[in-house]
Amino acid sequence: MDNKTIIVSNRLPLQLHLSDGQLKMTPSVGGLATGMESVHKDEEGLWIGWSGLVEEDLDQDTHKEIDQLVAKENCATVSLTQDDVNNFYYGLSNRTLWPLFHYFMEYTEFEIQYWESYKAVNQKFANVVLQHIEDGDQIWVHDYQLLLLPALIRQSKPNVSIGFFLHIPFPSYEIFRCFPWREELLHGVLGADLIGFHTYDYERHFLSSIKRILRLDVNFNEIDYHERIVKVDSFPMGIDYNKFHDAAKSHRKLCSEERSELQQKLDEHFESTKDTKLILSIDRLDYTKGIPNRIRAFEYFLNKYPEFKEKVRLIMLSVPSRSDVPQYQLLKKETDELVGRINGEFSTVNWTPIWYFYRSLPFDNLIDLYSSADIALITPIRDGMNLVAKEYVATRTRKDGVLILSEMAGASKEMNEAILINPNNFEQIADSIKSAIEMPLEQQISRNHLLQKRLKRYSVEKWAQEFMKSLNATKDIEKVIALKPLDEQESKTMFEKFKSAKRRLLLLDYDGTLTGFQDNPQNAGPDDELLTLLDKINNQKQTNMVIISGRDRETLERWFGEKDYAMITDHGVWAKEKNKSWKPLERLRTEWMENIRPVLETFVDRTPGTFIEEKKYSLAWHYRKADPELAQVRTIELNTVITSLISNNELTVLNGNKVIEVKNSSVNKGRAAGYLLSRKDYDFVLAIGDDWTDEYMFKEVPEGGYSIKVGFQKSKAKYYVKNTQEVRKLLEGFANSQ
Ligand SMILES: O=P(O)(O)OC[C@H]1O[C@H](O[C@H]2O[C@H](CO)[C@@H](O)[C@H](O)[C@H]2O)[C@H](O)[C@@H](O)[C@@H]1O
Numbered sequence: 001m002d003n004k005t006i007i008v009s010n011r012l013p014l015q016l017h018l019s020d021g022q023l024k025m026t027p028s029v030g031g032l033a034t035g036m037e038s039v040h041k042d043e044e045g046l047w048i049g050w051s052g053l054v055e056e057d058l059d060q061d062t063h064k065e066i067d068q069l070v071a072k073e074n075c076a077t078v079s080l081t082q083d084d085v086n087n088f089y090y091g092l093s094n095r096t097l098w099p100l101f102h103y104f105m106e107y108t109e110f111e112i113q114y115w116e117s118y119k120a121v122n123q124k125f126a127n128v129v130l131q132h133i134e135d136g137d138q139i140w141v142h143d144y145q146l147l148l149l150p151a152l153i154r155q156s157k158p159n160v161s162i163g164f165f166l167h168i169p170f171p172s173y174e175i176f177r178c179f180p181w182r183e184e185l186l187h188g189v190l191g192a193d194l195i196g197f198h199t200y201d202y203e204r205h206f207l208s209s210i211k212r213i214l215r216l217d218v219n220f221n222e223i224d225y226h227e228r229i230v231k232v233d234s235f236p237m238g239i240d241y242n243k244f245h246d247a248a249k250s251h252r253k254l255c256s257e258e259r260s261e262l263q264q265k266l267d268e269h270f271e272s273t274k275d276t277k278l279i280l281s282i283d284r285l286d287y288t289k290g291i292p293n294r295i296r297a298f299e300y301f302l303n304k305y306p307e308f309k310e311k312v313r314l315i316m317l318s319v320p321s322r323s324d325v326p327q328y329q330l331l332k333k334e335t336d337e338l339v340g341r342i343n344g345e346f347s348t349v350n351w352t353p354i355w356y357f358y359r360s361l362p363f364d365n366l367i368d369l370y371s372s373a374d375i376a377l378i379t380p381i382r383d384g385m386n387l388v389a390k391e392y393v394a395t396r397t398r399k400d401g402v403l404i405l406s407e408m409a410g411a412s413k414e415m416n417e418a419i420l421i422n423p424n425n426f427e428q429i430a431d432s433i434k435s436a437i438e439m440p441l442e443q444q445i446s447r448n449h450l451l452q453k454r455l456k457r458y459s460v461e462k463w464a465q466e467f468m469k470s471l472n473a474t475k476d477i478e479k480v481i482a483l484k485p486l487d488e489q490e491s492k493t494m495f496e497k498f499k500s501a502k503r504r505l506l507l508l509d510y511d512g513t514l515t516g517f518q519d520n521p522q523n524a525g526p527d528d529e530l531l532t533l534l535d536k537i538n539n540q541k542q543t544n545m546v547i548i549s550g551r552d553r554e555t556l557e558r559w560f561g562e563k564d565y566a567m568i569t570d571h572g573v574w575a576k577e578k579n580k581s582w583k584p585l586e587r588l589r590t591e592w593m594e595n596i597r598p599v600l601e602t603f604v605d606r607t608p609g610t611f612i613e614e615k616k617y618s619l620a621w622h623y624r625k626a627d628p629e630l631a632q633v634r635t636i637e638l639n640t641v642i643t644s645l646i647s648n649n650e651l652t653v654l655n656g657n658k659v660i661e662v663k664n665s666s667v668n669k670g671r672a673a674g675y676l677l678s679r680k681d682y683d684f685v686l687a688i689g690d691d692w693t694d695e696y697m698f699k700e701v702p703e704g705g706y707s708i709k710v711g712f713q714k715s716k717a718k719y720y721v722k723n724t725q726e727v728r729k730l731l732e733g734f735a736n737s738q
């Protein structure tokens, strides 16, 4: 069977209601559902989500009926209880994540029972998804209600492609870090192969949290995560342009009897007050949408430019949303009062300044409104994208009309030709309304021409295609890296070869390979389990086990002094064979250190969290604990400074794992490995390491030998293992193969 694509979101594109025991189906409101619906239509695949009903209200028969109804629309439901809806939907989703991600800290509630429910409901979604997928399928998970879902799917089905798209802003690190369970949330979403955002700003905030909270390595827009690479990118969501444009075209052709009741009312308005301009706003009644601001700014405009009284009218369509959340109830009250007060204050016999509708309207009525409005006034305080702005422009078939749009909406990034405003600046909004009313028609046309061209080209279909194309491309990353996993089969063969070999050489890097990293490198000494394994291997007559490290001789002597291990330290300066004493492999000068140390010290002073490690033959500047972005800037600076200073010396700069090391250029692990290989004719060679500096040694491994990278990154090695735990398993294998 062909691979399928499955869409998962909290809300299905259709909502079910029970009225007098009868099931009713209506389309969902909100950008995610309206936008994705046109993508789903052309797809063979399945859409999984919540029906809008709760289990307590359903008996077995209704359950069945629902399943049949939604199956006809290629949908499947996740069943939620009233408790789930209270704690997961109204709780963590809409009283925690929604306000937090929209920078409304004062509305954000951190409640443990919300979080527990969020985890449980994400698991419920995972259970339904898992019933429907097979290896090779693509799953596209949507939005902040399901941030844990990618990892939950990946756990049980590692061989599927998972994309995740966030429809709301991702806040800056300073806001996101306040979330009590921030690590779990990030690990959840990192279960995906591709993570998409509407704008580059959201993407960069996300990466900043990944770097600062999880301390993962990020290369441009790729995150090294366990054995995978997770790609992050921005995909600004579009609309079904033709649907809106064509509907508006047909709408214009309707004769007066064919027109809707609403349109007839609008026509009357135009008839009775001929030179009155119509300003339109449409949004869910949500505090992020800046509704009170908009009304107050409109009032400010009427006071500042009284000549426009009776010449302009604001039509506001506010769609009921999340009305169980107290903040939404308060907003409803505030909006009602504001509209009442302003209408009371300004209305005349012929004129009411604000027409306010609190309901949702069918598509045809939306087209009536969009087509009739001279100006769209869209003023969110924060908004992931805002599709209404795009829909308004798409319906302007004559290219007239002016869009006034908040720069806090994701859509503003692509809609430069609109009049962009700061929703908190009433002066600017008032002046923009005046400019919009007075804008010459040619200017309206030239602005809308450009806007429409872009909306038509980057439609919602194109957006979905681009996302899926990018998701498919992530499957190739493994090929680009070209490393093979050292899986069970490969390790079995390797252990057999090891067993039958007579002269074995094992080159073992220390940090990041035999042990994990510590904030202070001096705390990374060997544990008892490691020592027991190394002892066992070292006791094998046929095996030459060499710890080959960038560490200084003193440290390794302290840790392994009592053992008779072979060791190479300082990247190859000192060597000690089994049961023999230390001897230098290279004769080195150290006078250069006096000049380089003060330079490194100035970097320590300017980069909190960094420090210098002094080795006998090298100087290392460690930045593991520093702010990752500052450290990145400093590493570039330091590389430039040091490279210019050392041009006449035989020195080189090594960029290791969160460390920059200055050392003699004649020394590296490759030369040391080459020296060992030249001393004996080995019939089994293995080199294992995690770092950039280990690449030199991988290059020396002869054909038929094993070079193994710890971690999933570009490398010269032939194989990779995921982490230090897997290295331990290999060591066990060698220890037990006599
Ligand atoms: O499902 P609800 O709680 O009733 O809310 C409706 C939807 O609102 C949000 O929409 C967002 O998606 C739009 C399209 O990407 C975007 O233009 C807008 O800025 C967002 O606010 C929410 O993200 C959805 O999950 C909700 O279903």
Ligand SMILES: O=c1ccn([C@@H]2O[C@H](COP(=O)(O)OP(=O)(O)O)[C@@H](O)[C@H]2O)c(=O)[nH]1
Pocket (backbone or CB within 6 Å): 028, 029, 030, 031, 032, 034, 035, 282, 283, 284, 319, 359, 360, 361, 362, 366, 385, 386, 387, 388, 389, 391
């Ligand atoms: O009565 C209405 C009013 C609006 N919408 C649609 O709801 C979506 C709102 O999306 P937007 O991105 O502007 O905001 P969101 O509600 O997703 O935050 C748009 O596609 C509108 O056409 C609707 O279906 N019925």
Ligand SMILES: [Mg+2]
Pocket (backbone or CB within 6 Å): 509, 510, 511, 512, 513, 689, 690, 691
């Ligand atoms: Mg290492």
